[in-house]
Amino acid sequence: xxxxxxxxxxxxxxxxxxxxxxxxxxxxxxxxxxxxxxxxxxxxxxxxxxxxxxxxxxxxxxxxxxxxxxxxxxxxxxxxxxxxxxxxxxxxxxxxxxxxxxxxxxxxxxxxxxxxxxxxxxxxxxxxxxxxxxxxxxxxxxxxxxxxxxxxxxxxxxxxxxxxxxxxxxxxxxxxxxxxxxxxxxxxxxxxxxxxxxxxxxxxxxxxxxxxxxxxxxxxxxxxxxxxxxxxxxxxxxxxxxxxxxxxxxxxxxxxxxxxxxxxxxxxxxxxxxxxxxxxxxxxxx
Numbered sequence: 001x002x003x004x005x006x007x008x009x010x011x012x013x014x015x016x017x018x019x020x021x022x023x024x025x026x027x028x029x030x031x032x033x034x035x036x037x038x039x040x041x042x043x044x045x046x047x048x049x050x051x052x053x054x055x056x057x058x059x060x061x062x063x064x065x066x067x068x069x070x071x072x073x074x075x076x077x078x079x080x081x082x083x084x085x086x087x088x089x090x091x092x093x094x095x096x097x098x099x100x101x102x103x104x105x106x107x108x109x110x111x112x113x114x115x116x117x118x119x120x121x122x123x124x125x126x127x128x129x130x131x132x133x134x135x136x137x138x139x140x141x142x143x144x145x146x147x148x149x150x151x152x153x154x155x156x157x158x159x160x161x162x163x164x165x166x167x168x169x170x171x172x173x174x175x176x177x178x179x180x181x182x183x184x185x186x187x188x189x190x191x192x193x194x195x196x197x198x199x200x201x202x203x204x205x206x207x208x209x210x211x212x213x214x215x216x217x218x219x220x221x222x223x224x225x226x227x228x229x230x231x232x233x234x235x236x237x238x239x240x241x242x243x244x245x246x247x248x249x250x251x252x253x254x255x256x257x258x259x260x261x262x263x264x265x266x267x268x269x270x271x272x273x274x275x276x277x278x279x280x281x282x283x284x285x286x
Contacts, residue, residue, distance in 0.1 A: 010067030018208035063103035085144035116196030203278035
C-alpha cells in the first residue's frame with residue numbers, strides 16, 4: 001500500500017491529526033477530510049452522513065481510514081450519536097464497494113464492549129478481555145461502534161476480497177491529556193466512563209501507528225483488534241480496582257495483576273505487528 005492515495009476521515013481530530021502525519025512520514029499521499037476543518041493543512045470539508053458526498057470524495061483513492069464520528073454519548077442526543085456514527089460508517093463501506101476500494105480501516109472502540117457508558121451494571125465474562133469476548137453494549141455510542149463492526153462483517157460477505165479492519169481504541173492520550181492525568185492518578189474520579197474502559201490508555205502516536213499498520217494488513221476479511229498499552233494508568237493494583245468496580249465471580253488470568261492491563265492486545269501484536277511504545281506520560285515503555 002505504500003505510496004498509494006489514502007483518504008482519512010475525521011482527519012482533524014486527535015487520532016486523525018496523528019494519522020495524517022504518520023502516513024505522510026511513510027510515503028503515502030493523504031487526503032484529509034473532516035466536517036469541521038481546523039488544521040493548517042488543506043482539509044476537504046465533507047458530511048459523511050451524505051452518501052453522495054462520500055462517493056465523490058472517495059473516488060480515486062486506494063484506501064480509507066475512517067475515523068470520523070461523534071466520540072461519546074455526552075454532548076449530543078442519543079439519536080444523533082447513533083445515527084451519525086452508523087450512517088457515516090455505512091456510507092464509507094457502500095462507497096468503497098461502489099468504487100472498488102478494497103482496503104478500509106475503521107475506528108471502533110473499547111466502548112463497543114458496553115462497560116464505558118453502561119445503563120445497568122454487569123461484569124466481564126473473564127479477564128483478560130480479548131476479541132473473543134462478546135460485545136454487550138447498552139448505550140447509543142457503544143451500540144454505534146458495535147453495529148459498525150457488524151456492517152464491516154456484512155460488507156465482507158458481500159465483497160469477500162475486501163480487507164476490513166476495526167480498531168477498538170481505548171482512552172487516547174495526547175499532550176493535553178498528559179497535563180491532567182497525574183492528578184487523575186492521585187485523586188481519580190472513578191466515573192463509569194473511566195472504569196468502564198478498565199483504566200486502559202493508548203498514546204495518540206501509537207494509535208496512529210495502528211492505523212497505518214492496519215492499512216498495510218492485506219488479508220481479505222474483517223478483523224477487530226484492541227489497541228491499548230499493556231499497562232493501566234492508575235497506581236492501584238488492577239485486581240483491587242476490578243474487585244471494587246466489578247465485584248463478582250469470573251475467571252481472571254494469572255497475568256492480570258499489578259499494573260497489567262486487563263485487555264489483551266496480543267492479536268494486534270501478532271497479526272498487525274503493532275506494539276505500544278509510549279506510557280501515559282509520553283515517555284517510552286521500553
